[in-house]
Amino acid sequence: MVTPIQPKTERLLLRQWRDSDREPFSAMNSDPRVMEFFPALLSRAESDAGIDRQIAHIEKYGWGFWALERLEDQQFMGFVGIKHVTDDMPFAPAVEIGWRLAAPYWGKGYATEAANAALRVGFEQLGLDAIVSFTVPGNFRSRAVMEKLGLQQCDNFSRPGLPQGHPMQEHVLYRIQRRM
Template identity: 80%
Template sequence: MPRLIEPGTTRLQLRQWRDSDRAPFARMNADPQVMEFFPALLSREESDAGIDRQIAHIEQYGWGFWAVERLDDRQFIGFVGIKHVTADMPFAPAVEIGWRLATDAWGQGFASEAARAALQVGFEQLGLPEIVSFTVPGNFRSRGVMEKLGMQQGENFLHPALPPAHPMQEHVLYRLANPM
């Protein structure tokens, strides 16, 4: 098993998932505000399966979409991290950066702060040549984070996991080259 990487910032810890994260993550994934730009709310089973996939990726590579907690109160607030995209994505192979935070953690700079720590792992520790991110065109909050990180808007694409003509099938791709 590779060495587990768990980056941190002055306010946040990015870490491997715990069983205690399952209930708050399921609540997050059932929140219509959090899931506004996803095709559907997730059931508890779907949410738990998502955690299991993230744990497996982190165990395999030492990094992934980490659980995020605030250092001041150790409260779980969501996830931020980097992971391999699925092979069916039109720009694969690639490593994406992504995030999903509970609404009470919005507007405090946590997504950008944690994402910078994840980018540092990807570029400085892993030596990745590029990291991508993507969302639906109307998700201006996530696009704002991507732009704060210095990512450049690229081409739009149709997400292969969504059926043709689905209102969220079109996605916009952002790219960031390794500055090293």
């Protein structure tokens, strides 16, 4: 196991997951507003399995999709981070940046602030050449965050694992290159 990186901003801490995150993460993943652009709401077991995957990634690499905590009150807000994409993605191997915040934290700049910290880890600490992000075309809130971060739309692709014709099958791919 490597020593985990835990980025911090003026308002936020990107940290390893805790057992106390499981309940609010599950509540977030069963909120139709939060999961609007995902194939389905997640059960508690599916949410817990997601946390377990993130913990394993962070333990292996020292970084990943971190739990997001607001410093002023130590409130769990969701997740933000960078991680390896699965091998079935058409642009693999790659590192993606992603986020999912509970609805009460939307529109306050938290996703952009935390994602900027994650990009700094990727480029400055890890020396990555590029980072990608992706979503369905209609997810304008996430696409706006990608554009604020400096990612540029570069391609569309069909998301593996979804049946042909599924409304969430088409995705837009964004990419940012390390600035030399």
